[in-house]
Amino acid sequence: MILSMLARRPVPAVAGLAVALALPWLIYPPVAMDIACWALFAAAVDLLLGFTGLLSFGHAAFWGGAAYTAGLIALHTGLPFPAAVLGGALLAALLAVPIGYLSVRLRGIYFAMVTLAFAQMVYFVANQWRDVTGGENGLQGIPRELFGLDLSDPFYFYYAGLPFVLAGFFVAWRIVRSPFGRVLVSIRDNPARARALGYPVDRYKLLAFVLSAALSGVAGGLFAISHGFASLQEVYWTTSGQVVMMVVLGGIGTLWGGALGAALIVELNDRLATAGFEETGIITGAIFMLVVLVFRRGIWGTVRHLLASRAGASRAAAPEPSDNKPANSDTLSDARA
Numbered sequence: 001m002i003l004s005m006l007a008r009r010p011v012p013a014v015a016g017l018a019v020a021l022a023l024p025w026l027i028y029p030p031v032a033m034d035i036a037c038w039a040l041f042a043a044a045v046d047l048l049l050g051f052t053g054l055l056s057f058g059h060a061a062f063w064g065g066a067a068y069t070a071g072l073i074a075l076h077t078g079l080p081f082p083a084a085v086l087g088g089a090l091l092a093a094l095l096a097v098p099i100g101y102l103s104v105r106l107r108g109i110y111f112a113m114v115t116l117a118f119a120q121m122v123y124f125v126a127n128q129w130r131d132v133t134g135g136e137n138g139l140q141g142i143p144r145e146l147f148g149l150d151l152s153d154p155f156y157f158y159y160a161g162l163p164f165v166l167a168g169f170f171v172a173w174r175i176v177r178s179p180f181g182r183v184l185v186s187i188r189d190n191p192a193r194a195r196a197l198g199y200p201v202d203r204y205k206l207l208a209f210v211l212s213a214a215l216s217g218v219a220g221g222l223f224a225i226s227h228g229f230a231s232l233q234e235v236y237w238t239t240s241g242q243v244v245m246m247v248v249l250g251g252i253g254t255l256w257g258g259a260l261g262a263a264l265i266v267e268l269n270d271r272l273a274t275a276g277f278e279e280t281g282i283i284t285g286a287i288f289m290l291v292v293l294v295f296r297r298g299i300w301g302t303v304r305h306l307l308a309s310r311a312g313a314s315r316a317a318a319p320e321p322s323d324n325k326p327a328n329s330d331t332l333s334d335a336r337a
Contacts, residue, residue, distance in 0.1 A: 016169075016256065020162060027267065029154040030226065033161060035259075035266045037223040040168045042246040042258025044215035049244070050253030051176050052208045053188030055108075057240045058099065058115030061122040062092035062213040063220035064235030068126060070221030071139040071230040080146045085164060085221035092217025093210050095122075100209035104202050116237055123235045138231035142224060154226070161222050168215050172255060175211060184208055245284070249291050251301025260300050 023032040041063055048054045066088030073084040099118045103111055126133045133139065144151040144160075151157040175181050187194045187201050195201045224230040233239065243258075246265055250257025265284060272280045295302040 016259070017166070020166065024155050024158045028270070029158050031266060031270050033154060033158050033226045034223070034270075035263050036158070036162060036165045037219045037226065038243065038246065038262035038266055039259035040165045040222075041216055041219040041243050042250065042262050043169055043172045043255055044212045044219065045243050046247045046252065046255055046258045047172050047175060047215070048208055048212040049247060050255070051181060051188060052184045052205060054104070054205065054209070055112045055244070056115045056209075056212075057112045057237060057244070058103075058117075058119035059213070059216050059243060060235050060237060060239035061099070061119040062096060062216040063223070063239060063243075064126065064230070064232075065095055065122060066092040066217030066220035067224035067230040067234045068133055068139060069217075071142040071224045072132070074142050074145065074225060075139065078145060081144050081151075081160075081225045082146070082164070084225060085161075085218060088221030088224070089214050089217035092220070093214040096210045096213030097206075100206045100213075104205035104209060116240070119235065119237055119240060123232065123237070126235050127232055133230075136232065138229050139224075140229045142228045142230065144225055144228075157226060161226060164218055164222055168218050171211075172215060176255060180204075180207075245288055247298075249288060249298055251295075251298025251304070254298065254300045254304065257298050257300030261298070264299075 020036065023035065026032075027035075041059075045056065045059055048056055066085075068088075069091040070081075070084040070088035073079055073087045074081060077084075099115065103114045103118070106114055127135060129135075144157055146160060149160075151160055176184075183194065183199055183204055186197075187199070187204055191201050194204075220234060224234070242265065246261035247258045248261070249264060250259065250261035264287070268284060268287070269280050272283060277283075291299060297304075
């Protein structure tokens with residue numbers, strides 16, 4: 001499946017794969033795993049925001065719900081961690097069905113606020129259901145079982161978990177380039193026209209919502225297994241705000257921009273925390289404001305736009321064929337006529 005992506009987009013796909021494989025050699029492996037998880041989370045949110053036009057502030061429910069589910073499966077069943085991650089993704093998808101069904105009929109800020117309200121309900125349940133979730137203490141000591149292999153070293157676990165991230169990116173990439181993805185873009189641009197053409201708009205939105213939640217669940221479950229614990233922070237509304245900020249920094253509707261935004265935010269937070277600086281929100285907020293003011297399309301979106309503009313200008317400035325060159329097939333057809 002990755003080969004088809006490499007064939008269609010060889011340069012960015014090869015570059016992204018090379019960076020992903022080299023990342024734990026360049027930075028601290030647990031931070032590299034965090035970047036990978038948040039990058040997939042950002043791609044899932046961008047699938048909904050950038051390609052469907054729905055801003056959700058409730059995706060922490062799916063990220064955190066999957067984190068708790070994966071942790072519970074790993075703790076109480078002894079199954080290998082891939083099964084725990086997939087179980088978390090399934091829970092996130094199932095949770096998204098009723099939330100999405102009640103939310104997708106709304107638009108704009110109303111949709112965002114309703115999803116935020118549902119996410120806070122999940123946070124309340126996680127906080128109160130202490131016998132299962134551990135309450136404020138969370139789930140601790142989540143194992144990384146994989147058929148007897150020793151994955152206690154974060155370096156090795158990164159490469160064990162990376163296939164989930166790559167598969168998640170491939171699924172998101174395949175969705176946005178399928179006929180289904182083109183319908184989502186048309187709904188984003190003009191839902192009334194899409195409805196007039198006979199597309200069940202709410203049904204498409206609901207399916208996009210569930211797919212986005214499932215990918216968020218993969219990222220959240222992998223994040224919990226990587227850290228060995230799941231806490232209330234994973235289902236708190238600030239988690240939703242942080243991933244939206246990553247998408248905006250990288251570029252809405254670019255899919256790959258969220259990975260760049262995730263790398264920037266996670267690495268910056270790690271360096272500030274290592275330096276003993278506690279008010280990391282001040283720095284990240286200032287960078288967010290700067291990027292929004294200078295790069296209106298986000299970092300990746302701006303770079304892509306500049307490259308496309310330069311390529312268009314080069315084609316426009318190219319000299320036209322001279323008269324002594326062979327005529328094209330249309331000209332020959334006109335001459336015979």
